[in-house]
Amino acid sequence: MSRLNKIFSQISKQEKRIALYCAIAFAIIATLPLFDQGFYLSISVNIVMYIVLCTAWSLFSGPTHYISLATAAFYGIGTYVVAIGIKDIPYPVLLVMAAIVSGGIAGIVGLATLRLSGVYFVVFTLGLSELIRQIVTWVQTNFSGSSGLYVFTDIREMHVFWQLLGLAVIVYIVGWLINRSRLGFAMQIIGNDETVAKHLGINTAISKILLFMISGAIIGVVGAIMAPRFSYVTPPSAFNPIISFQVVIMALLGGTKRLWGPLLGVIPFTILFDQVGVYFPDQTSIVIGVAFMAIVYLLPNGVLGLIETIKQKFTSSTKKEDPT
Amino acid sequence: MTQPILSVNKLTKNFGGLIAVNDISFQVKKGELMGLIGPNGSGKTTMLNLISGAFKPSTGQINLESTDITNQAAHMIARHGVARTFQLVRILPSLTALQNVIAGCVYGHVKLWGEDAQQKAEALLHRVGLAEHINTPTDSLTYIDQKRLELARALAANPRLLLLDEWLAGLNPSELNIGIQLISDLRDEGTSIIMVEHVMDAIRQLCDHCVVMSSGIKIADGSVDDVLSDPEVIRAYLGDEHA
Amino acid sequence: MSFIINGLLLGGTYALIAVGLTLQYGVARIMNLANGENLVFACFMAFWLYTAFAINPILGIVIIAPMAFVINWLIYSYAMRPLVNRSKTSGQLEVNSILATFGLLFILKGLMKFSFGGGYFTYNYLAEGISIFGHNYGLNRVVAFIAAAVIAGTLYLFLNYTRYGTAIRAVAVNPTSASLVAINVPRASAFAFALGGALTAASGALLSSFYTFHADMGMDFTMKALVIVIMAGVGDVRGAVLAALMLGLTETAIATFVDPGLTAAGTYGLFILVLLFRPQGIFGRSNS
Numbered sequence: 001m002s003r004l005n006k007i008f009s010q011i012s013k014q015e016k017r018i019a020l021y022c023a024i025a026f027a028i029i030a031t032l033p034l035f036d037q038g039f040y041l042s043i044s045v046n047i048v049m050y051i052v053l054c055t056a057w058s059l060f061s062g063p064t065h066y067i068s069l070a071t072a073a074f075y076g077i078g079t080y081v082v083a084i085g086i087k088d089i090p091y092p093v094l095l096v097m098a099a100i101v102s103g104g105i106a107g108i109v110g111l112a113t114l115r116l117s118g119v120y121f122v123v124f125t126l127g128l129s130e131l132i133r134q135i136v137t138w139v140q141t142n143f144s145g146s147s148g149l150y151v152f153t154d155i156r157e158m159h160v161f162w163q164l165l166g167l168a169v170i171v172y173i174v175g176w177l178i179n180r181s182r183l184g185f186a187m188q189i190i191g192n193d194e195t196v197a198k199h200l201g202i203n204t205a206i207s208k209i210l211l212f213m214i215s216g217a218i219i220g221v222v223g224a225i226m227a228p229r230f231s232y233v234t235p236p237s238a239f240n241p242i243i244s245f246q247v248v249i250m251a252l253l254g255g256t257k258r259l260w261g262p263l264l265g266v267i268p269f270t271i272l273f274d275q276v277g278v279y280f281p282d283q284t285s286i287v288i289g290v291a292f293m294a295i296v297y298l299l300p301n302g303v304l305g306l307i308e309t310i311k312q313k314f315t316s317s318t319k320k321e322d323p324t
Numbered sequence: 325m326t327q328p329i330l331s332v333n334k335l336t337k338n339f340g341g342l343i344a345v346n347d348i349s350f351q352v353k354k355g356e357l358m359g360l361i362g363p364n365g366s367g368k369t370t371m372l373n374l375i376s377g378a379f380k381p382s383t384g385q386i387n388l389e390s391t392d393i394t395n396q397a398a399h400m401i402a403r404h405g406v407a408r409t410f411q412l413v414r415i416l417p418s419l420t421a422l423q424n425v426i427a428g429c430v431y432g433h434v435k436l437w438g439e440d441a442q443q444k445a446e447a448l449l450h451r452v453g454l455a456e457h458i459n460t461p462t463d464s465l466t467y468i469d470q471k472r473l474e475l476a477r478a479l480a481a482n483p484r485l486l487l488l489d490e491w492l493a494g495l496n497p498s499e500l501n502i503g504i505q506l507i508s509d510l511r512d513e514g515t516s517i518i519m520v521e522h523v524m525d526a527i528r529q530l531c532d533h534c535v536v537m538s539s540g541i542k543i544a545d546g547s548v549d550d551v552l553s554d555p556e557v558i559r560a561y562l563g564d565e566h567a
Numbered sequence: 568m569s570f571i572i573n574g575l576l577l578g579g580t581y582a583l584i585a586v587g588l589t590l591q592y593g594v595a596r597i598m599n600l601a602n603g604e605n606l607v608f609a610c611f612m613a614f615w616l617y618t619a620f621a622i623n624p625i626l627g628i629v630i631i632a633p634m635a636f637v638i639n640w641l642i643y644s645y646a647m648r649p650l651v652n653r654s655k656t657s658g659q660l661e662v663n664s665i666l667a668t669f670g671l672l673f674i675l676k677g678l679m680k681f682s683f684g685g686g687y688f689t690y691n692y693l694a695e696g697i698s699i700f701g702h703n704y705g706l707n708r709v710v711a712f713i714a715a716a717v718i719a720g721t722l723y724l725f726l727n728y729t730r731y732g733t734a735i736r737a738v739a740v741n742p743t744s745a746s747l748v749a750i751n752v753p754r755a756s757a758f759a760f761a762l763g764g765a766l767t768a769a770s771g772a773l774l775s776s777f778y779t780f781h782a783d784m785g786m787d788f789t790m791k792a793l794v795i796v797i798m799a800g801v802g803d804v805r806g807a808v809l810a811a812l813m814l815g816l817t818e819t820a821i822a823t824f825v826d827p828g829l830t831a832a833g834t835y836g837l838f839i840l841v842l843l844f845r846p847q848g849i850f851g852r853s854n855s
């Protein structure tokens with residue numbers, strides 16, 4: 001329990017140790033392309049991609065309980081920034097531009113919608129992705145006379161993998177910094193009671209918008225990194241609404257109360273969705289549906305919540321046995 | 325004396341057809357403890373909500389010393405130094421007691437972080453008598469302890485004006501004495517306070533002056549003795565036949 | 568000017584699904600994001616009844632709507648009510664019902680894709696033209712519009728002139744007070760949820776007679792219904808009918824004068840504008 005109170009303690013020895021282990025783990029994972037360039041690399045790209053997406057999603061949606069379906073919009077914007085600019089602008093600059101454009105749009109959306117509650121925010125974000133997709137489709141067919149854009153680069157799958165892995169490291173560091181910051185603490189307070197938060201002097205609107213922008217910018221960069229993997233970018237593939245739903249499922253099934261919670265949902269579900277896609281391609285929809293049901297009826301706090309309840313039961317039962 | 329810490333001028337709030345606060349004016353001097361009393365539903369909580377910025381007034385003006393806070397957002401008013409408790413306790417259940425209090429001194433009138441915030445919060449928990457509960461999950465605290473916690477959170481902001489909404493309600497007699505003592509100490513330190521209260525003992529012991537509301541209207545304003553013997557106040561509280 | 572009549576004809580069908588959604592959200596307090604699946608289900612049923620048994624879609628409603636009623640009653644009783652009972656705050660109920668009805672949406676969509684495949688369906692019922700003010704319109708569209716008007720009218724009379732209808736409106740306004748005057752709120756909620764599903768199904772049966780449908784289109788229609796409901800103000804049946812006609816007109820106008828490829832964008836655009844500027848609805852009473 002005392003750990004809970006150390007929101008601004010110095011970096012502890014334990015944290016340093018965890019950081020070291022994580023660094024070693026990342027280094028080992030990064031060698032994967034040396035051993036396999038086929039199936040395992042490809043599914044690992046998906047896993048790392050969803051880890052970044054879900055962790056970024058949870059940064060905002062975890063504490064606020066706003067369910068955002070704008071993931072496809074930000075992701076698609078990132079992809080299109082690269083697809084449009086790749087011939088003329090250096091790739092690293094495009095990554096930064098993707099972050100700026102998605103983050104900026106997130107800011108506008110946030111400004112406009114965060115005073116709306118629950119269900120309206122959900123459908124707004126879903127509608128936004130659809131609206132952008134329709135407009136991009138229309139512009140392409142009417143003004144460029146094609147249905148998509150070619151993305152020719154030297155970037156191979158392993159480069160995509162390394163970039164995503166790097167972004168994952170960044171996301172975890174950003175998330176960790178936010179959790180230790182005034183902003184992260186403010187989000188915790190807002191998640192508990194928004195009225196109290198306001199009366200404590202927190203500008204709740206700005207806090208939420210900031211976090212939504214950070215989350216949106218990261219998702220945009222994921223889309224940008226993935227663009228070369230598409231090679232031919234079309235609106236239905238870049239703005240695929242299923243991504244939005246899968247991110248919600250994986251993040252909530254993992255658990256959003258801790259930074260690493262979504263990880264617990266991403267790994268099994270990326271593999272599951274992949275296998276279903278290969279062997280039962282027509283049943284994807286049912287799997288998604290069942291997963292939503294599982295979140296609501298079986299695991300309301302995700303696998304993370306389950307682990308913590310078990311841990312609590314375990315510690316309280318050992319305490320009973322030991323009367324000291 | 326100098327400028328009052330708070331002046332409320334012809335303040336009105338209507339909810340649809342209902343006028344919850346009707347053309348009310350009063351002032352609170354610096355270091356004064358003002359009692360705001362009246363029967364249930366007379367608009368006291370609404371008045372506090374208007375001052376703290378939870379609601380926007382329909383008409384009228386509120387000044388905190390020389391600052392016009394009439395249409396400011398709640399978080400801005402908090403930053404000017406108005407802190408409050410709520411009639412129905414609102415603690416932050418997923419945070420520890422210490423974090424609850426720290427929350428009071430990070431974003432508002434006082435902006436501390438790190439060791440400073442932690443020390444201040446610990447000191448306040450001692451002060452309200454929650455020293456041994458620093459790490460207790462807040463949802464397992466008793467009702468009075470939750471009320472103490474909420475007070476500590478409000479005090480963490482070093483408020484220029486403290487709003488207490490029936491903070492003493494629901495306490496048993498011994499807890500009540502502790503509570504009254506606590507508020508009395510705050511007043512002696514020079515904190516300006518508006519206290520909405522039904523507990524007559526506390527009002528008599530603590531208040532420098534009282535405003536009485538009934539059905540949204542101010543029916544009396546003056547020293548505690550004068551106000552409590554005012555026939556109109558007695559009528560408002562007890563009904564016509566007692567006047 | 569023919570786009571006006573076309574728009575109104577389309578809007579008639581939209582009105583039923585929107586009224587269905589507004590009953591579910593306004594009375595049962597469940598934002599049913601799977602409501603569009605009722606419509607798709609009804610399209611397939613109507614198709615099947617017509618092609619296999621030569622039962623026309625208007626008559627088919629007599630079979631399809633009661634089926635949808637029962638299915639939705641069961642969904643409410645076994646899936647939604649536990650959420651209502653479990654959620655401590657309205658915010659929790661909102662998040663839970665969003666997630667659960669998303670689950671329902673994907674499961675139902677998956678089942679329909681599994682049963683009927685992912686193709687596009689259409690059948691010929693009253694496909695001849697009828698002349699109104701010198702322009703030609705599909706007879707099936709006109710008949711569907713008339714049927715929708717009759718159903719909406721019956722519902723209006725039921726809600727306003729029967730005891731049970733009044734009880735349902737009372738629950739919509741305030742469940743707590745309604746239970747004080749001995750209205751069985753859980754039952755009224757289940758009834759409203761089921762009735763909402765049945766109306767949506769009726770609209771699907773009518774739509775199928777003139778519209779090419781497929782298993783994936785449920786969400787699009789839920790979104791249309793949502794736009795209408797939000798424009799009208801939640802729970803406002805008359806407003807929903809008006810807003811539905813407006814949406815029908817808007818879509819037809821965009822298709823006629825701008826580009827048919829932008830009609831869906833038009834819906835979402837309208838939706839976003841309404842949310843931004845009139846979240847309480849165009850006809851919605853303001854709350855303060």
Ligand SMILES: Nc1ncnc2c1ncn2[C@@H]1O[C@H](COP(=O)(O)OP(=O)(O)O)[C@@H](O)[C@H]1O
Pocket residue numbers: 339342344362363364365366367368369370371
């Ligand atoms: N948010 C609100 N909306 C509508 N009416 C309200 C609201 N808040 C308070 N009221 C009404 O204003 C009146 C005064 O309430 P309140 O200020 O809580 O009284 P008190 O605190 O003196 O008991 C009551 O009739 C109450 O119903």
Ligand SMILES: [Mg+2]
Pocket residue numbers: 368369370411
């Ligand atoms: Mg009160």
